[in-house]
Amino acid sequence: MQNSQRTPGVVPGRLDQASYNRNFDELHPPLDAHEAHVAADRCYFCHDAPCVTACPTDIDIPMFIRQIQTGTPDNAARTILEQNILGGMCARVCPTETLCEEVCVRQVAEGSPVEIGQLQRYATDHLMEQGIHPFTRAAETGKRVAVVGAGPAGLSCAHRLAMRGHDVVIFDAREKAGGLNEFGIAAYKTVGDYASFEVDWLLKIGGIELRTGMKLGENLTLDELREGFDAVFLGIGLPGVNALRVEGEAHAHVRDAVDFIAELRQAEDLSKLPVGREVVVIGGGMTAVDAAIQSKLLGAEHVTMVYRRGRERLSASTFEQELAAARGVRIILNAQPVAFNTTDGQTVSSVTFAYTEDTPNGMQASEETFTLPADQVLKAIGQSLEGVPGVVETEGGKIVVTGPGRTSLDGVWAGGDCAAGGDDLTVTAVADGRDAAEDIHLALVGEAAVAAE
Amino acid sequence: MANLASEFVGIKSPNPFWLASAPPTDKEYNVRRAFEAGWGGVVWKTLGQEGPPIVNVNGPRYGAVWGADRRLLGLNNIELITDRPLEVNLREIKAVKRDYPDRAVVVSLMVPCEEEAWKAILPVVEETGADGIELNFGCPHGMAERGMGSAVGQVPEYIEMVTRWCKQNTRMPVIVKLTPNVTNIVYPAEAAKRGGADAVSLINTINSITSVDLDAMSPEPMIDGKGTHGGYCGPAVKPIALNMVAEIARNPETAGLPISGIGGVTTWRDAAEFMALGAGNVQVCTAAMTYGFRVVQEMIAGLSSWMDEKGYTSVDEVVGRAVPNVTDWQFLNLNYITKAEIDQEACIKCGRCFAACEDTSHQAIVMKEDRVFEVDDSECVACNLCVNVCPIEGCITMRRLDAGELDLRTGEKVPAEPGDWTTHPNNPQTACAAE
Numbered sequence: 071m072q073n074s075q076r077t078p079g080v081v082p083g084r085l086d087q088a089s090y091n092r093n094f095d096e097l098h099p100p101l102d103a104h105e106a107h108v109a110a111d112r113c114y115f116c117h118d119a120p121c122v123t124a125c126p127t128d129i130d131i132p133m134f135i136r137q138i139q140t141g142t143p144d145n146a147a148r149t150i151l152e153q154n155i156l157g158g159m160c161a162r163v164c165p166t167e168t169l170c171e172e173v174c175v176r177q178v179a180e181g182s183p184v185e186i187g188q189l190q191r192y193a194t195d196h197l198m199e200q201g202i203h204p205f206t207r208a209a210e211t212g213k214r215v216a217v218v219g220a221g222p223a224g225l226s227c228a229h230r231l232a233m234r235g236h237d238v239v240i241f242d243a244r245e246k247a248g249g250l251n252e253f254g255i256a257a258y259k260t261v262g263d264y265a266s267f268e269v270d271w272l273l274k275i276g277g278i279e280l281r282t283g284m285k286l287g288e289n290l291t292l293d294e295l296r297e298g299f300d301a302v303f304l305g306i307g308l309p310g311v312n313a314l315r316v317e318g319e320a321h322a323h324v325r326d327a328v329d330f331i332a333e334l335r336q337a338e339d340l341s342k343l344p345v346g347r348e349v350v351v352i353g354g355g356m357t358a359v360d361a362a363i364q365s366k367l368l369g370a371e372h373v374t375m376v377y378r379r380g381r382e383r384l385s386a387s388t389f390e391q392e393l394a395a396a397r398g399v400r401i402i403l404n405a406q407p408v409a410f411n412t413t414d415g416q417t418v419s420s421v422t423f424a425y426t427e428d429t430p431n432g433m434q435a436s437e438e439t440f441t442l443p444a445d446q447v448l449k450a451i452g453q454s455l456e457g458v459p460g461v462v463e464t465e466g467g468k469i470v471v472t473g474p475g476r477t478s479l480d481g482v483w484a485g486g487d488c489a490a491g492g493d494d495l496t497v498t499a500v501a502d503g504r505d506a507a508e509d510i511h512l513a514l515v516g517e518a519a520v521a522a523e
Numbered sequence: 524m525a526n527l528a529s530e531f532v533g534i535k536s537p538n539p540f541w542l543a544s545a546p547p548t549d550k551e552y553n554v555r556r557a558f559e560a561g562w563g564g565v566v567w568k569t570l571g572q573e574g575p576p577i578v579n580v581n582g583p584r585y586g587a588v589w590g591a592d593r594r595l596l597g598l599n600n601i602e603l604i605t606d607r608p609l610e611v612n613l614r615e616i617k618a619v620k621r622d623y624p625d626r627a628v629v630v631s632l633m634v635p636c637e638e639e640a641w642k643a644i645l646p647v648v649e650e651t652g653a654d655g656i657e658l659n660f661g662c663p664h665g666m667a668e669r670g671m672g673s674a675v676g677q678v679p680e681y682i683e684m685v686t687r688w689c690k691q692n693t694r695m696p697v698i699v700k701l702t703p704n705v706t707n708i709v710y711p712a713e714a715a716k717r718g719g720a721d722a723v724s725l726i727n728t729i730n731s732i733t734s735v736d737l738d739a740m741s742p743e744p745m746i747d748g749k750g751t752h753g754g755y756c757g758p759a760v761k762p763i764a765l766n767m768v769a770e771i772a773r774n775p776e777t778a779g780l781p782i783s784g785i786g787g788v789t790t791w792r793d794a795a796e797f798m799a800l801g802a803g804n805v806q807v808c809t810a811a812m813t814y815g816f817r818v819v820q821e822m823i824a825g826l827s828s829w830m831d832e833k834g835y836t837s838v839d840e841v842v843g844r845a846v847p848n849v850t851d852w853q854f855l856n857l858n859y860i861t862k863a864e865i866d867q868e869a870c871i872k873c874g875r876c877f878a879a880c881e882d883t884s885h886q887a888i889v890m891k892e893d894r895v896f897e898v899d900d901s902e903c904v905a906c907n908l909c910v911n912v913c914p915i916e917g918c919i920t921m922r923r924l925d926a927g928e929l930d931l932r933t934g935e936k937v938p939a940e941p942g943d944w945t946t947h948p949n950n951p952q953t954a955c956a957a958e
């Protein structure tokens with residue numbers, strides 16, 4: 071091993087192989103059958119259960135847990151997947167601590183919820199590992215739908231449409247389907263190439279064609295899609311990244327956190343992935359936390375995450391913040407970058423921050439500054455919509471939708487991160503895609519036909 | 524510290540916890556370990572008559588019912604009486620009794636229903652120095668097919684006859700072990716008393732099939748694709764045993780007949796409950812088979828500290844204390860009126876009380892905004908189902924209405940005087956008597 075945690079600059083191989091393996095091992099190892107039974111037994115089968123209300127996809131949680139209790143995990147998986155076709159991924163990445171598990175009556179009463187996420191994973195893994203796809207397609211309708219974006223929203227929409235008998239073509243800008251499941255989520259939350267395994271499993275329903283390397287606004291236009299298909303669903307996420315507009319932003323080793331994470335997710339050998347000794351992450355959301363933790367796990371000596379507002383505005387959950395702290399990430403609040411400095415004229419060497427303060431005119435930078443050494447800076451200050459033609463009405467950088475994802479354009483639906491509303495979570499994207507699919511189905515075959523199903 | 528010393532039909536033991544006649548008491552090795560662990564006595568696993576030893580199945584002998592985390596709730600067995608030669612058992616009994624003179628050693632017996640067979644075995648058992656005998660009239664499987672065990676225990680005349688033979692042919696105290704596989708436990712108990720029994724012990728195991736293997740379509744435990752009913756025991760049978768003990772204790776014909784309580788005793792509390800309902804001591808098997816002999820130490824410590832707390836100085840003060848309160852339904856006070864009350868501080872808002880009451884009972888719980896659950900006194904019949912399904916102990920309680928208080932369900936005031944069915948105006952017999 072040539073490099074260590076103290077090697078200056080952005081270099082690979084800071085750790086030994088065992089450390090990489092340990093650091094990027096699963097955050098929560100799966101429950102075995104007995105553990106699942108014991109965990110399932112803690113569920114009270116609540117009336118009108120709060121966990122179901124809290125689930126963006128309305129999974130009948132008490133029912134699937136009861137099915138685990140009774141030794142029918144595949145039935146449990148069906149209960150989950152009927153509502154959420156990406157239930158396997160959601161079991162791994164949902165911030166359950168702020169959704170179902172937060173409102174679990176046992177969390178409220180004892181501070182220890184039923185392990186809903188882990189149980190969901192137990193059930194979905196049990197079914198999917200057998201290669202079983204539990205849904206079949208309805209009689210073909212002869213209708214064709216274009217789905218743009220093979221992320222959670224698009225996949226969910228495509229699956230439901232295919233199930234209802236429509237033919238679907240999914241277009242995705244990248245070379246691989248999965249969207250943020252494949253390119254965004256922290257590696258230790260979804261080990262073993264799960265995202266692509268899940269996509270393959272989902273496509274088993276049939277009737278879905280995947281075309282990669284097709285980017286809206288580049289080699290694909292909305293007009294041709296509207297012309298060639300009976301309906302269009304946009305699940306394109308937020309492919310652009312916001313700029314900081316701070317002096318020195320163009321220095322080498324100042325980059326977008328989403329690219330860093332995507333590279334990491336696709337890396338076959340983590341020891342070949344370069345990381346700084348002094349890493350500074352700018353931002354306060356999940357992307358910032360994921361980038362910060364994973365830089366640390368790659369062997370950075372010091373990782374500091376700097377957010378311009380206070381803790382109450384951090385969008386990363388308490389659980390994520392604690393995870394970051396436990397991995398040795400330092401979090402500095404109420405400070406924003408004012409300059410990326412360089413000593414050699416090319417490469418970033420430090421970042422100067424100004425403390426922020428709330429004033430009657432909003433948040434403002436104060437006179438007080440500090441400088442952090444940095445050989446790598448990861449920007450995670452938010453993503454933006456890109457590639458959507460002006461005819462689609464947007465507001466605040468998102469596509470305006472009404473009801474189940476209807477955009478301002480006839481025959482065009484949208485959902486997931488690119489659409490207004492929602493929490494920018496995998497699970498809300500899945501719900502958006504599913505609900506838009508049902509609405510598209512209704513629009514394509516008519517109310518009478520749906521009622522007769 | 525309370526004195527746990529026990530004297531049961533003249534047999535002394537340092538505590539009232541005996542191991543029941545069963546696999547744990549089949550051998551000297553086990554019984555010595557039991558005594559070292561602290562058991563007050565044992566009933567040696569049933570001996571049969573001299574001759575070719577008993578044969579057991581060579582597949583599974585036990586089946587089980589589990590709760591969460593595989594907690595054993597019920598056990599069933601198809602094992603027969605001891606399959607070791609009679610003389611080996613007798614030699615070992617003698618050796619153990621010699622080395623543990625302060626412990627109770629009672630020998631369980633089962634021989635054919637012929638006086639000669641009993642006359643033959645009684646003296647050789649007596650010769651071991653054993654403290655008494657227990658007649659196994661209870662085993663429901665295998666031996667019953669051969670006219671022994673529960674085949675005897677289900678016919679009061681046979682019980683009386685065999686008991687009398689034993690009393691006439693030994694000086695040892697005779698305990699008659701009863702089978703629960705009867706319609707009314709009082710009849711066999713009365714028969715035992717008529718035959719001169721010093722005591723009864725109950726319950727033996729209950730006829731049962733623990734489960735069905737749905738692939739093989741065979742009852743469990745399965746022996747080469749087939750199964751047979753076994754004898755059920757363990758925590759699951761305790762309520763049945765408690766009732767039978769109480770029935771004998773309060774029956775005028777058998778009142779005062781010493782009872783050794785058996786059936787799912789797992790903790791000190793179980794033992795105290797059996798004793799309160801009239802058992803002079805208790806016998807344990809499944810708890811020991813599940814956790815090993817050391818469980819007796821919890822039973823001893825628990826019973827002792829509870830007795831200290833209550834001011835009982837000897838076990839005799841506990842025995843039968845609850846018997847006067849076991850009565851018939853017709854004597855229950857119908858003017859005792861309660862209403863469920865939900866402690867909103869303790870409530871975790873699971874809504875199980877609501878689901879239970881709304882779907883299966885009296886629609887007496889209302890669900891308000893923010894999952895607040897409240898009792899509607901005008902519908903509540905005080906059935907207690909909400910209390911039983913609530914996962915939080917003490918969250919839902921039953922409040923007794925005071926005399927003179929309005930019962931919103933009936934619109935009537937609570938009478939100050941008790942009143943039961945025997946005097947209730949709706950009772951046709953009351954009406955007849957009044958005419």
